[in-house]
Amino acid sequence: MTNAPLQKITIVGGGTAGWMAGASLAKLLRSETCQVTLIESEDIGTVGVGEATIPQILLFNKLLEIDEDDFIKKTQGSFKLGIEFVNWGSLDSSYFHAFGSVGKDMRGVQFYHYWLKMRAQGKAADIDDYTLSSQACLQKKFMRPIDAGNSPLSKVAYAYHFDAGLYAAYLREYAEQRGLIRVEGKVVKTHLRDDGFIRSVELENGDLHEADFFIDCSGFRGLLIEEALKTGYVDWTHWLPCDRAVAVACERTADPIPYTRSTARSAGWQWRIPLQHRTGNGHVYSSKFMSDDEARKILLDNLDGAPISEPKQLRFVTGMRKKFWNKNCLALGLASGFMEPLESTSIHLMQAGLAKFMSFFPNKNCDAADVDEYNRQMTFDFERIRDFLIAHYHVTDRDDTEFWRYCKTMDIPDSLAQKIEQFKANGRVYRQNNEMFSDLSWFELMYGQGIVPRGYHSLVDNIPEDELQERLEGIRSVISQSVDYMPTHQEFIDKNCRAKTM
């Protein structure tokens, strides 16, 4: 054991997780003091899905000092202002989980509480009328935030859709330019030291790669974290019963919309992700309630354009590793756990894992106190996102299939039950320790899926009703004028970041 600094880090896997790790380490470490190597196997390939993100990814790009227009062009990307959820709370219903603010908070109280009061009296329009992102989605508009004082246009919050393969290629070029060494080859064996730490990985051609620290980005198998270190897995299938997906790309038939669409189906849901050159689609479902053939048929019957690839079948177990960091191995991406892409959180969890890894950056010793704290924080992040996903299935009026009846009546984690009860009372949600989703996101989800709270924040009554109504009208009008000002999503892309070949 030594507290000497890390001199060699080896990443196993070159999918989204591997290249995000590779790019950020290449940016932050000096290759003369710590050499980063990435081993990947073209024969095995990547999962090749994972194309929708959340606004936090802008911070990752900022860290890497990536030029956004160049990035969008090279990944056939588009912009995302939120997610439309169709048929979740009930059949024929829809709502937006929109990025950014809703209305304008007043006197320290969230806007939506004022809206709840006025809505109950029939004196407020739909919540979308007060939400810049939702209105922009509905009108297919987009622009980046501008310096416009108090205007909502100063605070446009957005993320990206991109082609997963092109994203990995983009980050690969970035990392290799900064000194990362890429090795093509299949890892066939992991050698451990006497203390249980990983000493080296062995490739099919017999080459041994020794390192002080390993990052396992090998996908679902978890080649190092599970197969070598036997870390163990926490299975959440009883709460999130979907365990399969079938994905297919189809032709682009219209200008890309600036949002992801998620449509609930009879035993799962279907995603639609618009890119510049094609549309990504997939159907996530539970094999307990639906056959693969049926799932595939539902997907193919519900595409906007002709399919341009063979449907790809994927199996997964929703859950997380018992430890994300075990000895001298950190797991990222699918190797660390899996939650379905209902809220596009996996790429964010890779980013969060990397950010925390940098703040707990170890020496060769990998002190248990730091490792334990890392694991505690990542477990917290995973579990809070898990609750948000479960709520999509559980907070519903749907009982039209066995799958929905199961989800509606299943036991849920206490942490989620507490949030639902609190929301039902006065529309409040207590956000613990910077958990990923804010009370606003919870409001959009729970109200959108059918819970109308009995009350609202009591401080709302401090503003007289006639004044409140005027304010609401003013906010609605500002939102409407702001969206009028925005170009269409396609116009914005054409002007700033149109990909060369579409």
Ligand SMILES: Cc1cc2nc3c(=O)[nH]c(=O)nc-3n(C[C@H](O)[C@H](O)[C@H](O)COP(=O)(O)OP(=O)(O)OC[C@H]3O[C@@H](n4cnc5c(N)ncnc54)[C@H](O)[C@@H]3O)c2cc1C
């Ligand atoms: C259906 C589905 C949809 C998803 N959609 C989203 C989304 O919209 N947004 C989001 O944030 N996340 C999404 N995810 C989750 C996740 O972000 C993506 O799946 C992402 O592409 C996973 O990347 P990865 O690097 O962890 O794994 P992989 O892409 O599987 O990469 C694994 C890498 O390890 C290599 N490898 C494996 N074994 C070996 C070996 N023996 N030797 C050498 N190399 C090896 C492979 O060659 C590959 O390079 C989705 C996941 C699924 C399953």
